[in-house]
Amino acid sequence: MTQITVPRPDDWHLHLRDGAMLQGIVPETTRHFARAIIMPNLVPPVVTGAEAAAYRDRILAALPEGADFTPLMTLYLTEETDPADVAAAHASGLVKAVKLYPAGATTNSASGVRDFARVAGVLEKMAEIGLPLCVHGEVTDPAVDIFDREAVFIDTVLDPLRRRTPGLRVVMEHVTTKNGVDYVAAQGDDMGATITTHHLIINRNHILVGGIKPHYYCLPVAKREEHRLALVAAATSGDGHFFLGTDSAPHAEPAKECACGCAGCFTATNTMALLAHVFEREGKLENLAKFASENGPAFYRLPVNAGTLVLEKTDTPAEWPAKIVTGAGPVTVFDPGFPVYWHVKG
Numbered sequence: 442m443t444q445i446t447v448p449r450p451d452d453w454h455l456h457l458r459d460g461a462m463l464q465g466i467v468p469e470t471t472r473h474f475a476r477a478i479i480m481p482n483l484v485p486p487v488v489t490g491a492e493a494a495a496y497r498d499r500i501l502a503a504l505p506e507g508a509d510f511t512p513l514m515t516l517y518l519t520e521e522t523d524p525a526d527v528a529a530a531h532a533s534g535l536v537k538a539v540k541l542y543p544a545g546a547t548t549n550s551a552s553g554v555r556d557f558a559r560v561a562g563v564l565e566k567m568a569e570i571g572l573p574l575c576v577h578g579e580v581t582d583p584a585v586d587i588f589d590r591e592a593v594f595i596d597t598v599l600d601p602l603r604r605r606t607p608g609l610r611v612v613m614e615h616v617t618t619k620n621g622v623d624y625v626a627a628q629g630d631d632m633g634a635t636i637t638t639h640h641l642i643i644n645r646n647h648i649l650v651g652g653i654k655p656h657y658y659c660l661p662v663a664k665r666e667e668h669r670l671a672l673v674a675a676a677t678s679g680d681g682h683f684f685l686g687t688d689s690a691p692h693a694e695p696a697k698e699c700a701c702g703c704a705g706c707f708t709a710t711n712t713m714a715l716l717a718h719v720f721e722r723e724g725k726l727e728n729l730a731k732f733a734s735e736n737g738p739a740f741y742r743l744p745v746n747a748g749t750l751v752l753e754k755t756d757t758p759a760e761w762p763a764k765i766v767t768g769a770g771p772v773t774v775f776d777p778g779f780p781v782y783w784h785v786k787g
């Protein structure tokens with residue numbers, strides 16, 4: 442038996458949703474994670490400090506009895522966002538990041554940004570106060586192939602935006618390409634990237650070969666194997682630019698298994714076991730703590746969690762429910778497609 446102890450991990454990119462879905466899935470995160478950056482793409486989105494405070498209260502009210510979990514709130518950047526409201530929400534400690542969705546890029550992104558000139562004032566304020574911008578890094582131009590949208594975003598949006606706003610701290614969320622990894626790794630400590638669990642495990646063949654697998658469909662869509670390998674190398678390297686953001690994104694089964702299925706993989710339940718498997722396979726278990734517990738707090742200028750999480754490898758494959766039953770419908774748990782012998786202890 443092999444065992445590894447890491448500081449309690451955090452999830453730097455999480456969708457908790459609202460209402461019955463929130464209630465049903467929040468224990469899947471609080472079981473292992475101490476904190477999470479909560480994505481603001483509700484319907485309607487979480488735009489103002491007041492809305493973020495109300496959403497935080499709903500999350501806290503939904504926590505299981507005795508849970509030790511802190512939601513780190515974000516604001517959804519719109520062309521109408523008021524720099525003063527953002528600064529106040531940051532100063533009060535409520536908000537830890539602002540989220541940029543290019544309009545139309547992903548689930549519930551219709552209120553996102555179309556004209557970047559209209560958010561220049563907010564971005565300048567954020568650079569001044571050190572508040573990070575989390576970016577869904579895909580262009581939405583219909584002429585750009587979906588598998589190229591991240592790479593094109595880096596060249597045509599992300600890099601120009603960072604040059605225009607010196608000092609702005611940026612997280613490239615759910616990076617999925619070698620282009621993204623190489624770009625981020627070459628920047629200073631004002632740039633970071635989250636990597637999801639599922640993008641470390643699946644490539645685009647997993648979605649399409651042998652029949653379409655709606656539960657492997659997410660955005661940004663998984664790319665070629667060479668890109669997955671670059672993500673694995675980055676995540677397991679210990680490089681402080683890269684940290685865990687599961688992008689665990691629950692959709693009820695009927696919304697996934699239909700003619701026009703929603704994007705999102707649900708990995709909150711089994712992420713830590715899957716990561717131990719991936720890191721061990723690379724011979725890099727010693728860097729799991731950096732990726733899941735240390736690099737994220739360093740970027741967000743927060744302390745590493747005091748508690749610990751113990752993972753152990755046994756002869757018996759780990760088991761988790763195929764679905765989480767919620768009041769909003771069943772949510773399918775990500776299936777890696779291979780047995781996993783790592784378990785979270787306790």
Ligand SMILES: NC(=O)N[C@@H](CC(=O)O)C(=O)O
Nearest residue numbers: 456547548659660690704705
């Ligand atoms: N990742 C996804 O495929 N879906 C996310 C949105 C997002 O993070 O882009 C969701 O909210 O469902």
Ligand SMILES: [Zn+2]
Nearest residue numbers: 547577660661
């Ligand atoms: Zn996204």
Ligand SMILES: [Zn+2]
Nearest residue numbers: 456480688690
């Ligand atoms: Zn997401």
